[in-house]
Each structure stands twice: as structure tokens, then as C-alpha cells.
Amino acid sequence: MVEVETVTGVRIDKERCKGCELCIGACPKGVLAMSTKINSKGYFYAEAVHPENCIKCGLCAISCPDVAIEVYR
Amino acid sequence: MVEVETVTGVRIDKERCKGCELCIGACPKGVLAMSTKINSKGYFYAEAVHPENCIKCGLCAISCPDVAIEVYR
Amino acid sequence: MSKVVFKRPKALADVVTHYCPGCSHGIVHRIVAECIDELGIQERTVGVAPVGCSVLAYNYFNVDFFEASHGRAPAVATGAKRARPDLIVFAYQGDGDLASIGMAEIVHACNRGEKFTVIFINNTVYGMTGGQMAPTTMPGQVTTTSPYGRDVNQIGWPIRMCELLSSLKTDGFIARTSAHSPAEIIKTKKAIKKAFELQVANRCFTFVEVLSTCPTNWGMMPIQAQKRIEEELLPYYPLGVFKSPNGDASKS
Amino acid sequence: MSKVVFKRPKALADVVTHYCPGCSHGIVHRIVAECIDELGIQERTVGVAPVGCSVLAYNYFNVDFFEASHGRAPAVATGAKRARPDLIVFAYQGDGDLASIGMAEIVHACNRGEKFTVIFINNTVYGMTGGQMAPTTMPGQVTTTSPYGRDVNQIGWPIRMCELLSSLKTDGFIARTSAHSPAEIIKTKKAIKKAFELQVANRCFTFVEVLSTCPTNWGMMPIQAQKRIEEELLPYYPLGVFKSPNGDASKS
Amino acid sequence: MAKVLMKGNEALAEAAIMAGCKLFFGYPITPQNEIPEYLSRRLPQVDGGCYLQAESEVAAANMLYGAAGVGERVLTSSSGPGISLMSEGLSYIAGAQLPVVVVNMVRGGPGLGGILPAQSDYYQATRGLGHGDFRVLVLAPSTVQEAADLVMDAFDLADKYRSPVMVLGDGLIGQMMEPVEFKKKEKVELPPKTWAATGYKGDRERSIINSLYLDPLELEENSWRLKARYDAMGRDELRWELTNCEGDYDVLITAYGSTARICKTVIETLKKQGISVGLFRPITLFPYPYKQLRDAAQKAKTVFCVEMSTGQMLDDVKLALEGSRPTQFYGRTGGIIPTPDEIIGQIEKILKGEEVDKR
Amino acid sequence: MAKVLMKGNEALAEAAIMAGCKLFFGYPITPQNEIPEYLSRRLPQVDGGCYLQAESEVAAANMLYGAAGVGERVLTSSSGPGISLMSEGLSYIAGAQLPVVVVNMVRGGPGLGGILPAQSDYYQATRGLGHGDFRVLVLAPSTVQEAADLVMDAFDLADKYRSPVMVLGDGLIGQMMEPVEFKKKEKVELPPKTWAATGYKGDRERSIINSLYLDPLELEENSWRLKARYDAMGRDELRWELTNCEGDYDVLITAYGSTARICKTVIETLKKQGISVGLFRPITLFPYPYKQLRDAAQKAKTVFCVEMSTGQMLDDVKLALEGSRPTQFYGRTGGIIPTPDEIIGQIEKILKGEEVDKR
Amino acid sequence: MTTELIVAGFGGQGVLLFGKFLALSGLKEEKEVVWIPSYGPEMRGGTCNCTVVVSDDPIGSPIIDAPNTVVVMNKPSLTKFGPRVSSDGLLLINSSLIDTTSDRTDIKIETVPANEIALELGNGRAANMVALGAYIALTKAVKFDTVLDVIRESFAKKKEFIDLNLAAAKRGYELAS
Amino acid sequence: MTTELIVAGFGGQGVLLFGKFLALSGLKEEKEVVWIPSYGPEMRGGTCNCTVVVSDDPIGSPIIDAPNTVVVMNKPSLTKFGPRVSSDGLLLINSSLIDTTSDRTDIKIETVPANEIALELGNGRAANMVALGAYIALTKAVKFDTVLDVIRESFAKKKEFIDLNLAAAKRGYELAS
Numbered sequence A, B: 001m002v003e004v005e006t007v008t009g010v011r012i013d014k015e016r017c018k019g020c021e022l023c024i025g026a027c028p029k030g031v032l033a034m035s036t037k038i039n040s041k042g043y044f045y046a047e048a049v050h051p052e053n054c055i056k057c058g059l060c061a062i063s064c065p066d067v068a069i070e071v072y073r
Numbered sequence C, D: 001m002s003k004v005v006f007k008r009p010k011a012l013a014d015v016v017t018h019y020c021p022g023c024s025h026g027i028v029h030r031i032v033a034e035c036i037d038e039l040g041i042q043e044r045t046v047g048v049a050p051v052g053c054s055v056l057a058y059n060y061f062n063v064d065f066f067e068a069s070h071g072r073a074p075a076v077a078t079g080a081k082r083a084r085p086d087l088i089v090f091a092y093q094g095d096g097d098l099a100s101i102g103m104a105e106i107v108h109a110c111n112r113g114e115k116f117t118v119i120f121i122n123n124t125v126y127g128m129t130g131g132q133m134a135p136t137t138m139p140g141q142v143t144t145t146s147p148y149g150r151d152v153n154q155i156g157w158p159i160r161m162c163e164l165l166s167s168l169k170t171d172g173f174i175a176r177t178s179a180h181s182p183a184e185i186i187k188t189k190k191a192i193k194k195a196f197e198l199q200v201a202n203r204c205f206t207f208v209e210v211l212s213t214c215p216t217n218w219g220m221m222p223i224q225a226q227k228r229i230e231e232e233l234l235p236y237y238p239l240g241v242f243k244s245p246n247g248d249a250s251k252s
Numbered sequence E, F: 001m002a003k004v005l006m007k008g009n010e011a012l013a014e015a016a017i018m019a020g021c022k023l024f025f026g027y028p029i030t031p032q033n034e035i036p037e038y039l040s041r042r043l044p045q046v047d048g049g050c051y052l053q054a055e056s057e058v059a060a061a062n063m064l065y066g067a068a069g070v071g072e073r074v075l076t077s078s079s080g081p082g083i084s085l086m087s088e089g090l091s092y093i094a095g096a097q098l099p100v101v102v103v104n105m106v107r108g109g110p111g112l113g114g115i116l117p118a119q120s121d122y123y124q125a126t127r128g129l130g131h132g133d134f135r136v137l138v139l140a141p142s143t144v145q146e147a148a149d150l151v152m153d154a155f156d157l158a159d160k161y162r163s164p165v166m167v168l169g170d171g172l173i174g175q176m177m178e179p180v181e182f183k184k185k186e187k188v189e190l191p192p193k194t195w196a197a198t199g200y201k202g203d204r205e206r207s208i209i210n211s212l213y214l215d216p217l218e219l220e221e222n223s224w225r226l227k228a229r230y231d232a233m234g235r236d237e238l239r240w241e242l243t244n245c246e247g248d249y250d251v252l253i254t255a256y257g258s259t260a261r262i263c264k265t266v267i268e269t270l271k272k273q274g275i276s277v278g279l280f281r282p283i284t285l286f287p288y289p290y291k292q293l294r295d296a297a298q299k300a301k302t303v304f305c306v307e308m309s310t311g312q313m314l315d316d317v318k319l320a321l322e323g324s325r326p327t328q329f330y331g332r333t334g335g336i337i338p339t340p341d342e343i344i345g346q347i348e349k350i351l352k353g354e355e356v357d358k359r
Numbered sequence G, H: 001m002t003t004e005l006i007v008a009g010f011g012g013q014g015v016l017l018f019g020k021f022l023a024l025s026g027l028k029e030e031k032e033v034v035w036i037p038s039y040g041p042e043m044r045g046g047t048c049n050c051t052v053v054v055s056d057d058p059i060g061s062p063i064i065d066a067p068n069t070v071v072v073m074n075k076p077s078l079t080k081f082g083p084r085v086s087s088d089g090l091l092l093i094n095s096s097l098i099d100t101t102s103d104r105t106d107i108k109i110e111t112v113p114a115n116e117i118a119l120e121l122g123n124g125r126a127a128n129m130v131a132l133g134a135y136i137a138l139t140k141a142v143k144f145d146t147v148l149d150v151i152r153e154s155f156a157k158k159k160e161f162i163d164l165n166l167a168a169a170k171r172g173y174e175l176a177s
């Protein structure tokens, strides 16, 4: 089965995010930042604020303890 | 208290001896051998058959698991 | 049509974990699940969860699981693997679980050369019960049961399990990695993958220690906790492969 | 008037032991008693007997004694010494006791740097219960529970406790000696004396492993059993001081 | 001393120190962690005091053995799985006649179970703590104040009978805060510990702390010696509490610890409805106040045993009654604390002559 | 099959293999060493068989957990101290509903005690094997043949109830040789082990072998599920034997295992003197045949409980009788086996209306 | 008089301290008190609550099915504990974080914007004290002065907190009076 | 008929085998049998004994206070078990190692120089079989031929022992017949 996806770049599931900020520290391109809003669990969550800079390296994703990030090229 | 003893050489308590023969193997001078008699526990016991050869080295005594041997100079 | 750079592995259950924000447990779970996927062993893999924060690991993987008693995961894994040598068995243990109460079981499983994989999460503290001292707690570290800091003159130095287990003669794969940065996470993946591969090849006992954070009980933000690993833990807990099975290329 | 070259030590009770003819236990008992005499510590020495052939050690020394549960002598000694640091405490353990069921207790006592002395009688077998396999049993050795000989591919290599314990960072004195010849018995005495001296000086955890015979369960005459140590055991269990406390002269 | 607001676990820990406890060996487990945590702060401040986290509960029990054997007062505490791991060690301690105090803050079982309050270790505490012919004196507090008081008594009782004493609480007793007053206890006359292994100086027999008796006659002797102590406890140490047992009642509730507190609310509530129900609360679970329960039951038509278990104390209730009164049982377990309302519901059934709910 | 002369320990080990037991995990301890020794020879000859000496009884119990959890038949055996060390593990096994068979060849306790035959682990076996609301089915053989037979049944019962089953022998049963015949058992219909953790292939729920239930309602549910099984055992699995209970008797002896054998000689001897005494021998100790004992007791004036302990089964005897008959107790313990003559002496006292010797 | 309280919220909102201060105040007034925390699995990252009983008479069951007062500091707590208030009881809602209410008509429902007020006073973490002040005003479970004393004593070692928390409690008290 | 036997001696004298052969013979003759070793502390380096019961009826107590036959292979065993022979019972003494006897008058006392005979036959370790032969001659507990069969079968794998042991048993049997 070939994975067919229409998105590219980083996709963050904000409901899974616990706001640990590890992805932000991991991103070499400053793509990510914390939202000022909270999700339904009460956590501030991570967002791609500069998606245009994303080099799809996946470092954010492998750093996320909650596997809230997917990355597509 | 100064130990005063009248014997010299090796003294084997035959009732303590279990006949393991380790002392015999340990003696560099062939002083010891097994008796052909058994003690009250049923063991053949070690005897000094050549006490005249004893150099009082104490090796027999430190080899005896049953601390059946005393050595005096 | 886009290419997947990173996607949730299939062997990881699609649920939200109970772990605190930034806790390394989640990262290592993901890595283990990826290895299971990549080796195509999901249908014959059985996990053994410890008593510790990862006690609920059985809810987080799409494989059959045991929940073991505290410290005894290696014995449970031994029972399972001896009974069904065709299964791929891994035990997942914390430092209180493995290095304190479970010391005898891990040493003996390693020494017998039991052919399963142990993932050892060393976060220098008893996470689940609220931050008590572990055998791995660093000198001077304040915990709820070392309120004046761990005093090595009174209770000795932190135990380094890789060094201890490597002192045994029986063949094995023993490595220490860390979860404190993307680069180290990648290396952790490599080590864990290697461990599973060796198990699949029925080679030897395999053991990967991962230096991990417990932001909650360290009283730190997750990023600060990762820094602590780098600055405080690494000098005492060196990373690397401590032992590889005889004739193995990656032998250090 | 004659000079005493060798006489029964005072700290050794004047009774006949239950040990089999030629068993090393008796030799090591005598050595321990001599050390107690020579250091003048009889009145403040407390022993801890294991479960094993030396379970009745409490009858053989003229000092107060504990009989511990199987494998837990180091925990009992820890309790006693922590409660009364002025006492000189020694534990006397067999290889089944110390290296199998008691693995966690000995590793942790050693790692905490508990300031007592452990005498470890390694005779590669469970003596008391009738010759079952121990973790220290040699490869190929036939015992009542390894009827086809110890298979290292199935259950691993014999555990070398000195090597294992020496891998810990905490200060300690760790040595292996043997009871298979007068020369080695003399060295054993030296090592045990050193251990007690270090304890008297309140320095560190002290541990002396003595390679010992079990003529009965080895099915050998005592002299033959001593040969076995020399020929079979020594190549695998090297003798020597594995660890000395920091700044100690005899450090190897 | 003024009353202070404290968690049961902490009150109990402080009480141990006041009772002269010098050493604590234990291993973390919920819901008793406040005990080791408190003592890790406090014991180093005590002269000769030592807090040591053991590598396991197995080791902890054996450290107790060592410390008690040299004559010091020593405490451990644990819950469910940890107490099971102490089983062998406690059997040795009992066999060697050593005084130690063990706190069990019971949580739901079996196995890892849960961490919420339960009373499902009653059998283990009163009968099966380990192999061999031995028992331990079991004290069951139902308030924080009582937990503190009983711990102090526990040390004296342990010394008096040279026996382990268990304080059997539960997660609720351990976790809740109530006002507690640390009363200076009058000193109890206790025999000197001449048996302790403190170094043989020739002025007494050698002290050997031991449970091995290869001669079966000696081992039997030891067992009957222990049995005689248990019988003496049964004469001299029974403790129990009667509530609302002055007048008449159709139903006598038996319950201990936390459950008994809840039953007190039941009694108050029913009293307002004009229904009189009595409560028999055993405080010593071993020895069990059999005769006292039997006496109290004579006014009742039915004895109603309420526990946070599937029914364990029920055996002792039946042993007390010897068939003289019918019993009914209601239990919640696994961490569920029965509410006054649900117990009242069951009592209403009993009063109507119905069977209570089986679960 | 022809009868062969075998030690109880060996007969039992062979019976386990015949019952399909594939794995043994254990640790040496007297008086059961012939079991591991025998199986270390035999299991490697069995297809899929594995004998492994565990590093301790703690580990052994957890290896059982692992092997039973993947669906294989597995055995351990031990005695006194070793059984106590399995306490936590057995509680987990019970909580996780795993079928395992445990042999306890009881020796004298508490502590290290002695190695001669005793029955002083009755409380532990029937009530306090570990923490939490659980029991294990306990089978008590009194001959070598019965030991072999009961071990075979034990594996079936374990699978049927998804519960640990204990075969409670003693040093005598283990060490003595008697003729034994290994009867081919008819195959019992047993539910498939769909719950086993054998790899998740998507064709069933994931198998999780577990005793943790963080939700107290679920933990309670598990406890009542277990309780329901114990109740079912109490209906369907009771075993007992009556000897000389056809006619009249003033005294009914209750005894199990080795002690019951000895009492049979007592009965034969007294019969010759014209004195008729009955014997009630429970074979299942849990569940206990309460009603059957009570019925048998109705002909007797006194029920006389004989044990190799200071009095443990006595509780169950009293629970059975509910005060309907007076009881007397005689016990030897610590490795002493009561002789027929001394028991006869006690019965003579009972017949004279006297109290039996307290020890 | 017997006051039964459940106060519930996120971990970190200080609900255990709210409860403890009420219990300490009761003790100071020589009443019978008991405080029980929720402990267990739900703690980690989840909700948190405690039960407090303050009474003139000895306290039997410390487990309260239907408390006569409930304070909820976040939404999940409202869902969980709102229905448990006894008839004629009081439900106090932290309107800063809860935008809904209970539809019960048999109880008294009050709100207090605890976080907002605390933020106004300079530190959002004092929201619990705002709520405590309001709670005392509404229930008179203990004397407000006693509560203020307890606050002073409890923060004795962290003087910087005293003023903030006193102010927060006072604002809450005033608002609800 | 019920034969109760205690046979006792040093460890290594083969008393357990003596007992086992009797039990096997009983089994071969389809009688009820039980064999119980002494086990325990007294074993190591000490004395050793076993109890055997051979009976036409089911065996109740396997523990025999006062056996009707006792065989003692060494002196400590005579001291320990001599007094336990039941009245009218048989005490068989290995006179090779025991120079005294029992002063009991209510029992039959016989002797056999078991070690000497065994040594004559070439191996002192067959003393137990000499004694067994003598015992069978004296008690007729089982048929002697059965015993000989049992010896043959038991040593089937060690043929070299068969002849020695058969000869020893026969000599013992003859001597005592």
C-alpha cells in the first residue's frame, strides 16, 4: 500500500500535544512555537508558525513524546 | 598469660579428625599418615608416623578443616 | 502525493498516554513501536511492562502484553520466552524496577543469556510513586526520600547497569543511549533496532539503557530536563555499546 | 616450655562441626576466628550465618550470631550494622546463597558501601540441599539439577562475583582467594585479615571470595577436590585483589 | 501538646519516633509513601537514628531482622505487594522472636491491584503472613489519632511479646488529615533485651538470633512457646469498641478501621429514623475479641459484617458467634469505599428479613 | 500400567509430565528436591519441555506467570520459606487469572524452622497466600498414589478455573516410596486459552496478562469474578473421604494428608478394642467441605481435630460445625509426626470426658 | 453544624491547599475536621480534589456522597461533582475557567471569577484563595478572620506570599458577601 | 501379615537399598508396601535409616513406633533402635561392627557378621545384602526368590554387581536359615 497524502510539511495534532516544547527546541529552522491558546485538555500546544522554513527533517517529530507530529515531504 | 606447653611438634586430636587426609598432603616432610584404626566416630585418623622429621611449619594445622592439629616448637 | 517523513508507527496504539508533558517514556515507546513495524514482528511480539510510570505500557502498544510485578519483568520474560521461543519478547523497565528491587532478576536473565530484549529507562528517580530516590539517583540529588541530597558516603554511588551487566561473561548486547536530543534519539533508535534484530536472529540477551527525563519529579521544564541529562548525567553515565555478541561487527 | 606454632583460636567454639571430611568451610571458619582473636574484637563481633551448609556457623564461633534467611545475610548485616555501627559485623555466605537468591542484596550492600565484611564460600554447588547446580557451577559440571552437565548455551556462564562487584563505583575491598593449598590458605588468611582491619578502621565494604571444595557433592576425595580447584576453577576464577579502597596501599 | 493537622501516614511516622523508634527500612509504595518520606527527613535528626531505603521489601524485612536483633526499635511500612514480599522475612522474625513494628496501609488487591483503600489483606494479616506456626498482633486504627496512639503501643507490645506487631490501616487512614495530639506515654515496664546480639562478653549466654531448630522437638518447643504468647495476648491485649450498644438493637454491625467509621455515620443516621443499630469494632484483629463480640451479639437478631473485601473478617465473626446468631455480609472491595447510604440500604433489607445484596 | 515403587516427589513429577506440563521453574529446597532433580532429567526429553532452575523462588513465581501467560502448563514446587517468597507472585497470578500448579511439601516453620514433615502452612495455603481478595484451590494427598493423581487433576482444575492450584503435601508424602500406577486420564473438556499472550494477529482482542485495575470499579469487578469462581469450586470441586463412618461413633476425627493416614491406624486399632471412631478427611482444603463435615459430625459427640501444627485447620472445623458439636484439638508440630499410640491416648481421654493434652 | 466540602480542579490549581486551609481554620476554632485528598491514578496530569468536613460533632464517615458544598475550579470538575451537591446545598463555580453552569434548581449556584481576580492582584496562582474567600463568605463554615490567621501562619516562612494570598482571600470574600 | 522394619546404619552402608529391595520384593508379591527414608540433619556424616512396611492390608500409619523387626548395621543404631523393637519382635545385629548386644529378653536377637562375609566375597560394600539375606531367612517377610529377582532387576544396568550381591544375599540367607 502506497501512502497517499496531500499535505506536505509538519502536521501537529493539537489535541495530542501536551505543550512540552521539545519539538520547538528540536527544530533547526525555528518553524515551531507555542500557541497562546489551550487545547481541550488545558495544554498550550505547539504550532508551525513558519511552515515555509520547514525542511522536513523530522527532528521535531522524533522528539515529540506524544507522537503528535507527522511530517510529509 | 604466657602459654606453657610441655610438648613440641605436631599433636593430632584423633577424636576430632575426620580422616580427610589434607594434612598429609600438606606436610612437606612426610611426617603424617593415616592410621589403620578408626576413632569413635568411625573415621580413620591421621597420625604423626615420623615426628622426628617435623619442622614445625604448621602447614598441616592450617590445612585441617577440623582444627584437629596443634603444633608446638 | 507526498512522501512520509514521519508518521505514527502501527505498533503504537492510537491513544493518548498518561505520561507527563515532555517525559521520555513516550519517545522510547515510539522507537520500540517503529522497530516492531520495521522488523515485521508485530504478530509475534509480546511486551512485558514493569511497575513504574510505564506500567500502562500495555495500553500503548498494538501487541500482546504482560504487566509484571515490580522488578520481575526479566523473570516473566524468561518464563514466556522459554515456553514459546518463537515469540519476540521485550521487557520495558524503569530504574527503580530494574536496578533496585529487580537487581537479581536482571543480572540472572543477562547471565543466563535469555534471548529477549530489555529496554531500561533510567530517569534517576522513582517516577510513579512520586520522586523517591533510586539506585541511579545522582550524588547530591534531592528526592522525596533523600531530602538532604544523595550522600554517597552513606549510601554509595549511583549504579551503572551497563557496566555491571557487561562484567558478566555470557554473550550479550549491552548499550547505553540517551533521549536528550534528536541526535541521541536517533542513536537510541539504532541501538534498540540492533537489539531486536539480534533477538530475531536468536543470538543473545539484548539490553538498551536510555537516559531519560522525569520533568515532573526533577521539578524542571522538559527542555531544562534534557539539559540536565547532557550536563549532569552524561559525565557519570557514558553512552555507547558496552558489549556486543561474539563475532558481531558492531563490537566496541 | 614450648612455643605455640598453631593452636585453636579462642573465637572458634570448642565443638566438632557437622561438615563433611575435607570440606573447606572448616578451614575458613578457623581463619575468621583467628582474625577475630588477633584484632581483639571478639566482644564486639557479630556474625551472620547464611542458609547453606554453614547455616550452623552460629554454633562454631564464640561470638554473637544471626542466622539469616537464604541469600539475605547482607540485608541482615546492614540492619545490624546501621543500628549499631560500633559492632564488627561479618556475613558468611555460600555461592547459592550469595550469587543466586541473594544477588540483589549483595550488590546493593556492596554498592551502598555497607561497612561490614562478607566471606563468600564458592564451592560451585548447593552443598546443603544435595548438590544442585549453582550460578557458579562450571561449564559441563554435572550436578543433581544439571544431569547433562551445565550447558552454557542454555543457562550461561558461571557468575564471577568479584568481577561483578568490582564494576561498582563505590569504594570497597574485594578479593578472591582459594583454600586448595597451604600457600593459598595463608593468602586467604591475609585477605580476610585485611578485610576485618578495614572494617575496624570503618573504611568500606569488604568482601573475600574463597574458592572452596565440596568433596561430598563433587563426588571426590578431599585431596582430589583441592586439585580440581587448582586445575579447573583457577583458570576461570582468577585469584587476587580486585579492588581496594581509594588511597589504600595494597590497591591492585 | 496542641493538636496538629496531619496526614495519617505522617502522624504515624512521628508517633514512631516518639516511641523511641530509631530505624526505618522500607521501600516506596503507594499509599504509604509519606511514612518513608517523613522519616527520611526526621530520623537523621534523631540521635542514633537511621533512615535507609532498602533495595526491596524483601531486603527491608531482613534489615528489620538485623536491627531488631541487636536490640533497637525498628519500623517498616508498606502495602499489598510489598507486604507479600516480606512474608518470608516476617516468618523468620516471628520464629526468632524479634520485636518489630510493621505498618500495612492496605490497597486493593490481588496482584498489582489498585492503590485505593481496601481491607482485603485481613486474612494475610491475621493468619497467613508467612509459613509456619506463627501469628502477629494486629492493630486496626480508625482515625488518625488512633493510628498515632496504636503505633506507640505497638512498639511496647512488640517488646513485651518479642513478636512482630502489625498496624493495619488502609489508604484512607494513611492519606487523610485529622487533628492529632501526641500524648506523652507513661513508660511501660519492659523486660531488658538480654537476648540481643550486641557482642559476646562472657557475661551471658551467647546471643543467637535464629529460627532454625534441626531437632524437631526443639522446633516444636519454639512453636508452643509462640502459641503460649498468642494465648497470653488473647487474655491481656484484646481491644474493641462498642457503639450504640447500651440499649436494644436488632442488628449488630461488625466492622473495623475505616469501615467502622462509616458505619458510625450509618448508626447516627438510622438513630434519627428511630432505628437502633449497634456496632462492634475490633481494634485488635489478632487476637480477635471473640467473646466480646459474642456477648454483644446476644442482643441482636442478626450480626452484619461490613468490610472492604469480599469477606475475610467474616470468618472470625462466625468463629465468635459459633452459630448463635445468623450473619449477613456486605463488602465493597478493590478501592471502593462503601457509602453510609448503601450500608443503610442493606440494613433496611435485613430489617425486612431479606438477604443483603451479594455484592 | 504396572505399579512402580516411587518416592512421592518423583511420582508427582512424573504425573505432571503425564498431565502435559511442559515447564518447571523452581529453586532447591528440602524436602522437595527430588521434584526439580527428576524434572531436570525428564523435561529435556519432552517435546517443548523446559526445566529451568530460577535464581530464587521470587523469580520462579514470576517465570510461572510468564509461561502460564503464553498458555503453557507449568509447575513449581517448594516448601515453607520458598512458598512465602512466592507470595507476591502468586497474588499476581491469581489476580491475572492464570492457571499454574504449585506443590508445597510442607516442613516445620516458622522461619528456617526444620526440614521434617509438618502441616503448619495450612493458614497460608487456604487463606493468606498473598495480599488481596484471592484464594487458591488446595488439594491434600495422603498417599503417593493420591499425590500423583491429584497433580494430574490439578492441571485440569487450574485450567478450568484459571486459577493457581496448590498440592499441599508434607515431607513424608514427598520422601516416602509407595507403589504408584500412572493411570491414563480421560481427557477433560477445557475452554481454549484464548486469553493467552501468544502474539496479536488481529483476530481477537489483544491479550493483556495483568492484575492492575486503576479503576476501582474494575478491580472490584475482578475480585467478585474471582469470588464467583471460588464459590463455583465450593459447589463442584469438593473432595473428602469418610472412614468408618457407616456405623455409630462417639468421636469423629478430622485430619488431612499424612495425619489422616496415621488416624486410620488409630481407627483400626481402636476397632479391635471395640471402640468405633470415624474419620473425616478433607481432600480439598480450599474449598473446604463444610457441609459434609457438619453432616458427618452429627453422629459424634465430639469432633477431634488432629494436625501437625498448633491448630490451623481447627478454624475450618469450627466454621463447619457452627457450634453444633464441641471440638477438641491435638497437635504435634515442628517436624514431629504424631504416633497412633499418642492419638489413641488422647481419644481415650475424650471418651472419659476429659480434655486432651494441650500439647 | 457540619460543613461538607468537595473542592476540585486541575492539579496545580491549589485545591488541596484550599481544603487544607479550611480544615486548619476548623481546627483553630476547635471543631472536628477531616481532610481527604484524591490520590491515585487520576492525579497525574488530571484532575485533583479533596474532601473536607468541619463539624461540631465527631466525624464518622469521612466519605461524603453528597456534600453540602462543592467548589469547582475547572470544567471537568463541574461535570463530575456538580451533580453530587446535596439538595439545598451550594455549588460555587470558578467562572474564569468555566463558561457553563449546572442546570440543577434544588441547589444554590454561585460564581466567582477567581483567576481573573487573582491575575488582577498580580498572580494567577492565588485563584484558589479568591475562591476560598468567596466560599467562606457564602457558607460561614468558619470565621473569616480565622482563615486569615491560617493564611498568615501557613506562609510564615514565605512572607512574600502572605500579602498576595490575604488580598486574594479578602477580594473573594468581599465579592461574595 | 504385616512386616514392619527399621534398618539402620552409617550413611554409605546401604541401608536405604536394603529397605528398598524389601519394599520392591513386597510390591512384586502384590503386597502393600511403603518405604520411608530418614532425611534431614542427621544424614550428613551421621546415621541413616529407613522404615519399610510390607503388608497384606492397606497401610495406614507409615510411621512405626515399635517395629516388629529391626536390623542394625552399626553401634549407634543399636543404641537408638534396639529399644524400639516390639515385644516378641526380631533384632538382627551386624556383629562385624557391633561387639555388644541388647539386654532385652522379650525379643529375639540374632547376629550376622555381614561385613566379614562380604569381605570374604570380595567387597565389603555388599554387607547390606548379606544382612538382607539373613533377614529374609529369619522373617520370611517375602519369598527369598523374589528378593533374588529384585536384585537381578535392580542391577540390570550394572551387571558386574549382580553376582556379588546375589552371592552375598545367598550367604546371608544360608547362614541364618
Ligand SMILES: Cc1ncc(C[n+]2csc(CCOP(=O)(O)OP(=O)(O)O)c2C)c(N)n1
Residues within 6 Å of the ligand: C050, C051, C052, C053, C054, C070, C093, C094, C095, C096, C097, C098, C121, C123, C125, C126, C127, C128, C129, C134, C214, E027, E028, E029, E030, E057, E081, E082, E085, E112
Ligand atoms: C513490590 C512493590 N514494591 C513497590 C511498589 C511501588 N512502586 C510502584 S512504581 C515504583 C517505582 C518505579 O520507579 P521506576 O522503576 O524508576 O519507574 P519510573 O516510574 O521512574 O518510570 C514503586 C516503588 C510496587 N508496586 N510493588
Ligand SMILES: Cc1ncc(C[n+]2csc(CCOP(=O)(O)OP(=O)(O)O)c2C)c(N)n1
Residues within 6 Å of the ligand: D050, D051, D052, D053, D054, D070, D093, D094, D095, D096, D097, D098, D121, D123, D125, D126, D127, D128, D129, D134, D214, F027, F028, F029, F030, F057, F081, F082, F085, F112
Ligand atoms: C528461601 C529458601 N530457598 C531455598 C532454601 C533451601 N536451601 C538451603 S541451603 C541451600 C543452598 C545452599 O548452597 P550454598 O549457598 O552454595 O551453600 P553451601 O551449602 O554450598 O555451603 C538451599 C537452596 C531455603 N532454605 N530457603
Ligand code: SF4
Residues within 6 Å of the ligand: A010, A026, A027, A028, A029, A030, A031, A032, A053, A054, A055, A056, A057, A058, A059, A060, A061, A071
Ligand atoms: S520537520 Fe524539521 S524543519 Fe520542519 S518543523 Fe520539524 S524539525 Fe522543524
Ligand code: SF4
Residues within 6 Å of the ligand: A012, A016, A017, A018, A019, A020, A021, A022, A023, A024, A045, A046, A063, A064, A065, A066, A067, A068, A069, C022
Ligand atoms: S513535542 Fe509534541 S507534545 Fe511537546 S510541544 Fe511539541 S507537539 Fe506538543
Ligand code: SF4
Residues within 6 Å of the ligand: B010, B026, B027, B028, B029, B030, B031, B032, B053, B054, B055, B056, B057, B058, B059, B060, B061, B071
Ligand atoms: S608442622 Fe609441618 S612438618 Fe610438622 S607435621 Fe605439620 S606440616 Fe609436617
Ligand code: SF4
Residues within 6 Å of the ligand: B012, B016, B017, B018, B019, B020, B021, B022, B023, B024, B045, B046, B063, B064, B065, B066, B067, B068, B069, D022
Ligand atoms: S586434616 Fe585434620 S581432619 Fe583431615 S586427616 Fe588431617 S587431622 Fe584429620
Ligand code: SF4
Residues within 6 Å of the ligand: C018, C019, C020, C022, C023, C024, C025, C053, C123, C127, C128, C213, C214, C215, C216, C217
Ligand atoms: S512522573 Fe516522571 S517518569 Fe512518570 S510520567 Fe511523569 S515525567 Fe514521566
Ligand code: SF4
Residues within 6 Å of the ligand: D018, D019, D020, D022, D023, D024, D025, D053, D123, D127, D128, D213, D214, D215, D216, D217
Ligand atoms: S556437603 Fe559439601 S559444602 Fe556441605 S559440608 Fe559437605 S563437603 Fe562441605
Ligand SMILES: [Mg+2]
Residues within 6 Å of the ligand: C052, C094, C095, C096, C121, C122, C123, C124, C125, C126, C127, C134
Ligand atoms: Mg525511574
Ligand SMILES: [Mg+2]
Residues within 6 Å of the ligand: D052, D094, D095, D096, D121, D122, D123, D124, D125, D126, D127, D134
Ligand atoms: Mg555452595
